[in-house]
Amino acid sequence: MSNLYKTKKGKKVRVVDIECSDFVRRKIMDMGIVKGTILEIVSIAPFGDPINLLVRGYHLTLRRKEAEKIIVEDYELEGAY
């Protein structure tokens, strides 16, 4: 397990937990990131922050601070089932 910020560009991961503060967490969940959602980092802004994610077929940005609190696991490895 790792956090979203450490994930490499182009690698698919699955959300395990969202540890952001309440307000941000609610907003992130409303935008479609919940436990079990598959995410992929598409690009990173100049200076390494924020990041551009592919979520449910659309593009969403998060800052490093928020991405670090989204705990993810490798998706491709478990893709067997």
Add this chain to the structure above:
Amino acid sequence: MGINIGLVGNPNSGKTTMFNSLTGSNQYVGNWPGVTIEKKTGKLKGHNDITVTDLPGIYSLSPNSMEEIITRNFLLEDDIDVIINIVDATNLERNLYLTTQILEMDKPVVIALNFLDVLEKRNIKINIDELSKLIGCPVILTSALKSEGLEKLCKITIEVAKKPRNSISLPYTFQTIKALEKIKSLANITNQYYAVRLLDQDEIITKKYKLENNQELKDIIHKYERENDTDSQSAIVEERYRIIEMIVKATVDAKKAKLSTTEKIDKVLINRWLAIPIFLGIMFLVYYISIVSVGELTVQGMEYFFDVIIGENVRSFLLNANVAEWMISLIVDGIIAGVGGVLTFVPQMIILFLFLSLLEDTGYMARVAFIMDSIFRKFGLSGKSFIPMLIGTGCSVPGIMAARTIEDERDRALTIILTPFIPCGAKLPIFALFVGVFFGPLASVSMYLLGIVVVIIAGVILKHTKYFGGERSSFVLELPEYHLPSIKGTLSSVWDRSKAFIIKAGTIIFIASVIIWILQSFSWNMHMVANHEESILASIGKFIAPIFAPLGFGNWEATVAILTSFAAKENVVSTFEILSTGVSLNTYVSTLFTPLSGYAFMAFILLAPPCFASLSTMKKELPSVKLTLFAIGFQFTVAYIIALLIFQGGKLYNQSSALPTILISLIIIVFMALIIKHKVKNRGCSGCYQSNCKHRKE
């Protein structure tokens, strides 16, 4: 019997285009009570008894933002007969999230599945009948851009509106259904939406039913959370998305789908290395075209039109008609000179607004926020603060309103206070005037730089105060698909913005021109004066002028220009235009100012509190009157200090050629010193979310 239709949908779902297509030009724009969020209503084309209300674009009905709260109150409490939910068919999963919430309200709903054209282009197939069956309401395929499917949408909506409908139950899990049943009997309600909100621990709704301290509700929620092994909010959102995934799986066939071009474009436009050079290039082009090349041509043309064609002809016509001389003076020197002086800049403004609208409508503006976020954060602002400031180069009013996308109240307030420091379109004529008299075009550019430098420094300083300090905001922002803007949509938004400017010229500036003419033509005993020095205006100006003496422009003419600039910044030009009877405007200005005091005057006008229209917008958008007063005081102080530094500093150097450069570097040095001093003083932390921080906020 009339029908009220509410138009609800995600941002970027084509809602505004849909509203325009449904209502045509039959629209009324107002505000929601108590807030400045725009409320657009209109009559459905061909049906005078059917009203359509365009609600703000939102992602959910959770109380995350003002827009979301307004929408849900309107849908629940006002007499809306039917809801049209616009869903972006190319982004079904996220769009249906809002739909699942709307469906739980006991109102008839029709889904307009929009972007039919894009769907076909990308070869995605959606089984409409199955979708309609699964979510329990009519689904109509539409393309608002090409006006396809709208007739059918209207017909079905009218039919559905007449039939009452109970809220639908989503296929929740057994535990959720049981918990909701218990809550319904506890609160004595049947409405599924309210029951879900109570389970969700929504503070506003819980208060509404006076259940804040109800132990039974707490027990139900606790039991539910134990069963799901997570908090109730997460459990419900997760379930919604589980249900949506199921619906999408059963109805969407994207096996042969082509990739959207958005990712390809983004590979270049928001590329880590190319993004900033490309952005700077685009900005340079926009300002070069609208202000320097094409812009200047239009300004010259308009000047000729007002001075020669209109002014001279009206004067000779009135002379021939034997009109009294004072009347001719009022009309030609007062009204035509004053209003014309401002209208001269309308074409330039229209070109600028056109570019800004294009950047917004194509989806590039959101990318700009993305690119600039980390830079802006260094100054205590967010990438989202950049959009208000960019729009603020056109006009501060829409700029200030664009700050709404910033969720955090204090960060939003900070952006609102700083946005007027960016030179708006109305200040351009003033710079153009002084540049023409004293400097080369570089001086105009230096005003933009000065504005940006002041925003940065003021941002850093305010961020170190207790009120604005700390980092709270997030950057959860959708990067919408790129799409070609519709000509109609872009033109109408350009017209909306330019209209405000033209109306201002016709009303405020018209009145101000007449008043200035009267005040400068008469003395206190109501005799017409031959010399402006003896006029009422001069005596008022002379009374206040000493305040500005240390800044280099302590003459009454400049003081009067500053006073009139609060009605509208362009008034500076029209005031000088009216006062300059007998000599050309340029000669007149060169007698009032030296290059140094002229530059200080430009800086003061740039940074001083904005016009009344912007101030009243600021008052509405800021959380308190106290903060508004603080903002005005802050802006005035900054303007005064900077102008003082420029004039007194410049006098020391007394070197008019390299002035702007020297002065700006001087300002930067002084403020840097201030910041460093401030930083040392405010080392302490006011609490953050870091887990290892001892002041941690929960």
